[in-house]
Amino acid sequence: GNLLSFEPSRMSLYCNTLQAIASGYLIAAICLLHLSIRWQVAATGGLLAVYWLVMKFVSFSDPAVGSCAAGMLEPGRNLALLLDKYLMGNWQDGTNYAWILAQFGFGAMTMLGLLGGQILKRVQGHGKKLAWLLCAGAGCLALGYAWSLDFPMIKRLFTSSMVLWAAGWCYFLLALFYLLTDVLKLNWLTFFFSVIGSNAIFVYIWVSLCPPTGNFSRVLFAGFxxxxxxxxxxxxxxxxxxxxxxxxxxxxxxRTFIKV
Structure with a gap:
């Protein structure tokens, strides 16, 4: 948002992936600290349902495109993007990513990850844990696909169906890696990814300051x-x-790990 320019006229509200992570963690942390498991599940479903209800049944109007019926989900013509436009201006430059209303989806996605952690923490026995993860994955995929027939999977809007579909595959992957590392003890298969995951924040900073196409990489590898x-x-x-x-x-x- 041009904050470091120290010029108020150039500063603006701005959102990106870090904001999505922050809002998701805030929602999940509140639910974890104050709600039982059942209410955590209910809160996750509630976040997805509220987002769907607002996007599906609230009509809106935009001076640029005129009145739009409820349920409009076209690029640049939907309630989530209109709300972002009115509250944050035209900083998105045509990317068509939603942020404010999409926080319902961000929160639900983080909650689904939290519930996966609850399965690993609370369920006893390897077999039962794997069964729960696989059932959760299958359930999310089925529900996400069914919901997509009415509320399409749109990543840029982080729709409820997309959240469930993505979470379903994540549960399957979590089950796979749990099987490899905790059950079969084949840690060498995942070592490559463990090295990356142990310093994920450092990687994020690295590719931001030294992108793959930046001068640093070109000096080292372009000629070769x-x-x-x-x-x-x-x-x-x-x-x-x-x-x-x-x-x-x-x-x-x-053993150098950069954490927040």
Missing amino acids: SECFGDADRFVFYLCNYALIWGVLYYMYKN
Whole structure:
């Protein structure tokens, strides 16, 4: 939002993935601290339902496009984007990502992850934990698909059906990695990802300050990758990510973990 310019005329409200994570964590933290498991499940369903009800049944009007019937979900013509426009201006520059109303979806997604953690923490026995995770995944996929027939899966709006569909696959992946690491003890299969996950914040900062196409990477790898002809882009990005992983591995071996 141009905050560091120190010029009030240039500053503006701004949202991105970090804001989505923050709002999701805030909602999930409140639910975890003050609600029982059953009410946590109910709160998750409530967040998804409220978002659907608002987007589906509230009509709106925009001077630029005129009146729009309830349930309109076209790019640039839906209630979530209109609300963002009125409260934050035109900072999005045509990206068509929703943020304010989509916080219902952000919160529900984080709650579904929290409930996955509750399964691992509270259910006893490997078999039962895997069964619960697989059932949760199948249930989310089925409900998400059924809901998409009325409320389509739209990532830029973080619709309720998209949240359930994504969570369903995440439950399956959680079950898979739990099976590999906690049940079968095949930690070597996941070591590559553990090195990355242990310093996820550092990776986020790295790619922001030194993007793959930035000058730093080009100085190191551009000339070398050009030796591979048509595969130059693949080799360039492979070298870039190998460098990042090497730095992360060095930090991992030295027990250097950057956390909030």
